[in-house]
Amino acid sequence: MVRMNYSARFPYARPRRLRQSDWIRRLVRETTITPGDLIWSLVVHEGERDEIPVSAMPGVSRLSVAACAQAAKRARNLGIPAIAVFPFIDPAKKDAAGREALNPDGLVCRAVRAMKEAAPEVGVMVDVALDPFTDHGHDGLLRDGRILNDETVSVLVEQALIQVKAGADIVAPSDMMDGRVGAIREALEREGHQDTLIMSYAAKYASAFYGPYREAIGSGKLGAGSVANPGDKRTYQMDFGNADEALREVALDVAEGADMLLVKPGMPYLDIVRRVKDAFALPTFAFQVSGEYAMIMAAAQNGWLDADRAIIESLTAFKRAGADGVVTYFAPKAAEMLA
Ligand code: PBG
Numbered sequence: 001m002v003r004m005n006y007s008a009r010f011p012y013a014r015p016r017r018l019r020q021s022d023w024i025r026r027l028v029r030e031t032t033i034t035p036g037d038l039i040w041s042l043v044v045h046e047g048e049r050d051e052i053p054v055s056a057m058p059g060v061s062r063l064s065v066a067a068c069a070q071a072a073k074r075a076r077n078l079g080i081p082a083i084a085v086f087p088f089i090d091p092a093k094k095d096a097a098g099r100e101a102l103n104p105d106g107l108v109c110r111a112v113r114a115m116k117e118a119a120p121e122v123g124v125m126v127d128v129a130l131d132p133f134t135d136h137g138h139d140g141l142l143r144d145g146r147i148l149n150d151e152t153v154s155v156l157v158e159q160a161l162i163q164v165k166a167g168a169d170i171v172a173p174s175d176m177m178d179g180r181v182g183a184i185r186e187a188l189e190r191e192g193h194q195d196t197l198i199m200s201y202a203a204k205y206a207s208a209f210y211g212p213y214r215e216a217i218g219s220g221k222l223g224a225g226s227v228a229n230p231g232d233k234r235t236y237q238m239d240f241g242n243a244d245e246a247l248r249e250v251a252l253d254v255a256e257g258a259d260m261l262l263v264k265p266g267m268p269y270l271d272i273v274r275r276v277k278d279a280f281a282l283p284t285f286a287f288q289v290s291g292e293y294a295m296i297m298a299a300a301q302n303g304w305l306d307a308d309r310a311i312i313e314s315l316t317a318f319k320r321a322g323a324d325g326v327v328t329y330f331a332p333k334a335a336e337m338l339a
Contacts, residue, residue: 024050035079040331056212069118082123098133109166129175200258203246206237209291277322
């Protein structure tokens with residue numbers, strides 16, 4: 001804890017002295033955001049069109065594989081260290097088991113190869129989860145309306161290995177199955193991928209803030225119907241009322257071999273970022289998710305706030321809360337502003 005040793009009182013102590021002009025404000029600023037703190041989340045699609053706008057996320061488009069390669073070069077030029085890629089899978093390729101996730105020539109693998117070829121200096125992070133590939137939209141396998149944890153983990157291990165063979169530098173399990181980090185780590189070691197990083201979505205909450213992402217990657221309504229499958233992801237993603245549980249989730253993932261931790265969503269969960277960082281002192285990231293992006297852009301389009309200022313303020317807030325970096329759809333725009 002900081003010791004508050006204010007012996008001076010007003011008028012000798014005047015905190016506004018430190019705010020009187022830009023030079024002194026810059027000099028005493030405790031937290032800054034730089035392009036080096038950003039992971040650019042983007043969506044890739046199968047088609048030839050370079051960009052297909054996502055209506056719920058003004059300014060974000062699904063990119064073709066070729067456009068992803070250009071994006072990687074843009075990231076390099078802007079000083080953005082890494083890109084996280086999410087796929088919009090052709091609905092005709094989806095099934096209940098998400099088999100397309102295991103296609104070594106599938107969309108994610110092609111995008112990874114194209115990006116690593118275009119800009120090998122830029123890190124590429126891939127999502128490990130089945131939701132873009134399943135027709136029911138869940139992150140795992142379903143039987144009789146229940147998510148099958150251990151069977152799902154076996155598939156996720158295969159998915160991770162395929163993506164790593166395509167060139168992914170970081171695998172990021174976002175599925176919230178129990179035991180998947182350890183299983184993936186063991187497989188990576190066994191197959192000679194000891195340098196592959198795991199960024200675990202260690203504390204991922206069942207959240208309304210993922211709404212626009214469903215349009216972005218084209219994952220449908222979750223099939224509702226039973227107690228175990230109530231049409232949302234609450235049997236595997238965390239309850240938003242819980243914070244101690246986040247520390248237990250993180251502890252497990254750290255023990256299983258996670259290199260980096262992710263808290264998701266971002267801004268409503270800054271307390272979790274702070275607690276995770278304080279408790280584990282590991283590289284800790286926050287995901288400024290689709291709904292957070294959409295809120296800022298929608299308000300800005302209505303003239304209700306200044307998007308540029310809100311973007312920099314929100315990104316700085318993540319770092320102030322203890323995050324080492326932020327996964328964000330704003331990455332290129334923010335990096336341009338910060339240049
Ligand atoms: C699913 C996944 C989700 C996001 C990233 N990976 C959605 C979900 O868990 O339902 C959300 C990203 C965003 O909202 O920006 N594996």
